[in-house]
Amino acid sequence: MPGVVRILDLVKNYELEAVTVRALRGVSLTVDEGDFLALMGPSGSGKSTLLNLLGCLDRPTSGNYYLGEEDVSEMEDDQLSEIRSKYLGFVFQSYNLLAQYTVVENIEVPLLYQDRRLSEETQRRCVELAELVGLGDRLDHRPMQLSGGQQQRVAIARALVNDPHLILADEPTGNLDSRTSDEIMHLLAKLNQAGKTIIMVTHETDIAAWARRVVRMRDGHIESDEPNPHPNGHIALVTRH
Amino acid sequence: MNSDSPLLVLWDKGSRLMVLALRSLWLHKLRASLSVLGIIIGTGAVISLMAFGEGSMHDALEDIKRQGATNIIVRSIKPPDDGSSQRRSFTVTYGLTYADFERFQMVSSVVGSVPMRIVDPQEIRRMQYMHRGRVVGTTAAYQNINKIQLVMGRFLVDADEEEGDGDDVGMRNVCVLGSDVAEALFPFESPLGQSVVLNKHLFVVVGVLAERMPTGAVGGSSVSAEEFNNDVYIPLRTCRGRYGERIYIRQSGARSGEQVELHQVTLTVSDMDKVRITGDAIRDLLERNHIKKDWGVTVPLDRLEAAERQKQRFTVLLVFIASISLFVGGIGIMNIMLATVTERTREIGIRRALGAKRRDITFQFLIEAIVQTSVGGLFGVLLGLGIVYGVPYAAEQFFNSHLPAKLHVMSIFLSLGVSICVGVLFGWYPAQRASRLDPIEALRHE
Numbered sequence: 001m002p003g004v005v006r007i008l009d010l011v012k013n014y015e016l017e018a019v020t021v022r023a024l025r026g027v028s029l030t031v032d033e034g035d036f037l038a039l040m041g042p043s044g045s046g047k048s049t050l051l052n053l054l055g056c057l058d059r060p061t062s063g064n065y066y067l068g069e070e071d072v073s074e075m076e077d078d079q080l081s082e083i084r085s086k087y088l089g090f091v092f093q094s095y096n097l098l099a100q101y102t103v104v105e106n107i108e109v110p111l112l113y114q115d116r117r118l119s120e121e122t123q124r125r126c127v128e129l130a131e132l133v134g135l136g137d138r139l140d141h142r143p144m145q146l147s148g149g150q151q152q153r154v155a156i157a158r159a160l161v162n163d164p165h166l167i168l169a170d171e172p173t174g175n176l177d178s179r180t181s182d183e184i185m186h187l188l189a190k191l192n193q194a195g196k197t198i199i200m201v202t203h204e205t206d207i208a209a210w211a212r213r214v215v216r217m218r219d220g221h222i223e224s225d226e227p228n229p230h231p232n233g234h235i236a237l238v239t240r241h
Numbered sequence: 242m243n244s245d246s247p248l249l250v251l252w253d254k255g256s257r258l259m260v261l262a263l264r265s266l267w268l269h270k271l272r273a274s275l276s277v278l279g280i281i282i283g284t285g286a287v288i289s290l291m292a293f294g295e296g297s298m299h300d301a302l303e304d305i306k307r308q309g310a311t312n313i314i315v316r317s318i319k320p321p322d323d324g325s326s327q328r329r330s331f332t333v334t335y336g337l338t339y340a341d342f343e344r345f346q347m348v349s350s351v352v353g354s355v356p357m358r359i360v361d362p363q364e365i366r367r368m369q370y371m372h373r374g375r376v377v378g379t380t381a382a383y384q385n386i387n388k389i390q391l392v393m394g395r396f397l398v399d400a401d402e403e404e405g406d407g408d409d410v411g412m413r414n415v416c417v418l419g420s421d422v423a424e425a426l427f428p429f430e431s432p433l434g435q436s437v438v439l440n441k442h443l444f445v446v447v448g449v450l451a452e453r454m455p456t457g458a459v460g461g462s463s464v465s466a467e468e469f470n471n472d473v474y475i476p477l478r479t480c481r482g483r484y485g486e487r488i489y490i491r492q493s494g495a496r497s498g499e500q501v502e503l504h505q506v507t508l509t510v511s512d513m514d515k516v517r518i519t520g521d522a523i524r525d526l527l528e529r530n531h532i533k534k535d536w537g538v539t540v541p542l543d544r545l546e547a548a549e550r551q552k553q554r555f556t557v558l559l560v561f562i563a564s565i566s567l568f569v570g571g572i573g574i575m576n577i578m579l580a581t582v583t584e585r586t587r588e589i590g591i592r593r594a595l596g597a598k599r600r601d602i603t604f605q606f607l608i609e610a611i612v613q614t615s616v617g618g619l620f621g622v623l624l625g626l627g628i629v630y631g632v633p634y635a636a637e638q639f640f641n642s643h644l645p646a647k648l649h650v651m652s653i654f655l656s657l658g659v660s661i662c663v664g665v666l667f668g669w670y671p672a673q674r675a676s677r678l679d680p681i682e683a684l685r686h687e
């Protein structure tokens with residue numbers, strides 16, 4: 001079966017006034033279903049640019065991007081929105097919760113943009129997800145009343161609510177201390193074990209150690225692409241059993 | 242994934258967004274109320290000015306209904322004291338004469354006429370009971386022309402003007418009582434067939450009137466409002482006989498008097514179109530036959546025109562105030578919405594990343610603008626209601642002036658509709674701007 005993500009010779013240039021910034025200079029990558037990929041590399045190497053393209057938040061200058069069966073590199077804005085709403089979940093470095101909303105309401109947001117009604121059932125699903133990430137007792141709290149780690153858990157629950165094919169995380173532990181980072185990575189590893197495909201950008205090798213595969217970038221190229229035979233979470237989960 | 246009816250989906254989203262909008266309004270109460278002030282004033286103005294326009298129109302129509310749209314009312318008016326001959330002379334003679342009354346009959350469009358003599362309020366007695374009221378001498382035609390309703394007995398009839406079986410001069414001493422008079426003099430029994438004393442003469446009660454609404458003041462100062470429930474009606478011929486043509490008033494010791502033949506003549510015109518011309522003809526007639534301006538002609542239909550003008554003035558004022566304040570209100574909304582869009586750029590980025598289409602963002606900010614203007618509109622309606630019910634009351638209490646206001650239910654819906662439109666109109670641009678933001682840039686926004 002084809003990979004969840006297939007990109008072919010992806011190029012992204014930023015046209016500035018004087019110069020053209022070549023953020024991606026022909027990147028090809030296939031990510032299979034159930035994979036957990038860590039994207040590493042020095043600052044400015046194009047990790048976020050690639051992740052934004054994978055997240056259908058931007059369009060490539062050239063090259064192709066197949067998400068599942070669909071070629072999304074040529075899609076219109078509205079179609080991209082629909083792809084994001086159907087197939088993708090985002091986890092950001094700075095959590096990006098909506099301050100006016102409670103935990104449950106934040107988790108519900110992606111459902112507002114699907115062609116489905118909100119119901120008791122969707123409400124229940126949001127509560128279940130809150131419980132899954134360990135916030136069953138904070139359902140009506142607002143982001144301001146939560147710690148960074150808790151906010152990131154809400155963000156993960158939100159990324160799961162539309163049952164996405166692919167979860168994209170840009171430095172999800174970048175704002176957290178190492179203990180909380182471990183908790184978050186546990187959660188992501190658990191999700192991956194349950195079958196979710198995850199692509200995560202990180203600077204830290206001990207965070208990348210949780211992934212099954214590590215891709216390193218430099219100057220808009222993929223420098224190396226190696227499997228991680230002993231991902232952290234796997235062992236942790238195995239030992240726990 | 243089953244998909245539901247788009248309308249219901251839209252309703253779900255819309256109601257979430259409305260709750261959000263109301264929540265943030267509540268969070269920024271002061272800011273929100275300042276930005277919708279224009280809307281509040283605008284809708285308040287629409288409601289109250291429509292009510293005042295409607296009220297003056299309604300009042301006029303009611304008045305005309307009571308006075309008769311095809312009627313012309315001619316009254317005697319005491320001319321201003323010119324300070325020369327009257328000083329010495331004992332009695333002032335003025336007003337409409339029987340000759341005038343005859344002349345009115347010559348005007349071809351006049352199909353009915355009722356003469357009236359009105360004797361100033363005096364004592365009406367029966368046994369130990371006493372009531373003060375006007376004595377009105379008139380004819381049977383009075384009943385029709387004023388649409389008189391009786392609760393018992395009959396009104397005056399033509400036969401009452403003929404020589405009767407009465408006393409010395411062969412006058413019929415019959416009377417019809419106004420409702421208050423009947424109540425005061427006959428608290429426990431039926432007045433029919435009983436006698437009352439007027440000016441030392443006994444009159445037999447033949448009928449009692451139903452309660453009558455007073456007529457409003459007509460044409461400014463010339464005629465004041467008229468009350469009817471204290472009146473006693475007697476045949477004109479009897480009135481002339483019993484009271485004479487002169488009426489004496491005691492004023493600071495000296496006896497002065499005035500002589501008036503007829504106080505009022507109400508004319509009925511054959512049809513509505515001829516009322517104005519006939520009014521002019523009557524004025525002309527009186528002008529030629531009277532040296533002094535001791536008469537006044539009132540055409541109730543003129544009141545309609547005055548009321549229409551009044552309503553038009555209110556309408557012009559309404560359109561003026563409403564459009565200015567709604568425009569200012571709209572600008573206020575636009576301003577606050579633009580600020581909101583900038584403030585919430587990051588939120589827009591987040592929503593876009595989570596799958597919101599451009600039109601979802603437009604929809605969200607439009608809903609917010611509409612919620613604001615609608616809430617403003619609702620407060621404006623309350624303000625308007627306060628004005629409609631408060632101002633006439635205050636005018637009555639403190640300035641003793643009558644300011645008619647009649648709430649127009651349509652005006653509530655109209656002004657709420659207008660507020661919503663203002664929300665759409667002025668929320669559109671900020672909402673568009675919000676939707677055009679680039680998701681990545683918006684996400685990076687601090």
Ligand SMILES: Nc1ncnc2c1ncn2[C@@H]1O[C@H](COP(=O)(O)OP(=O)(O)OP(=O)(O)O)[C@@H](O)[C@H]1O
Binds near residue numbers: 047
């Ligand atoms: N909107 C933009 N306009 C112009 N240049 C951009 C834009 N976004 C990114 N770039 C450039 O593209 C290159 C890659 O940036 P990118 O954000 O992908 O790096 P990164 O690998 O995520 O770095 P970091 O680890 O610091 O987050 C950089 O040189 C950056 O300056």
Ligand SMILES: [Mg+2]
Binds near residue numbers: 047048049
């Ligand atoms: Mg980055």
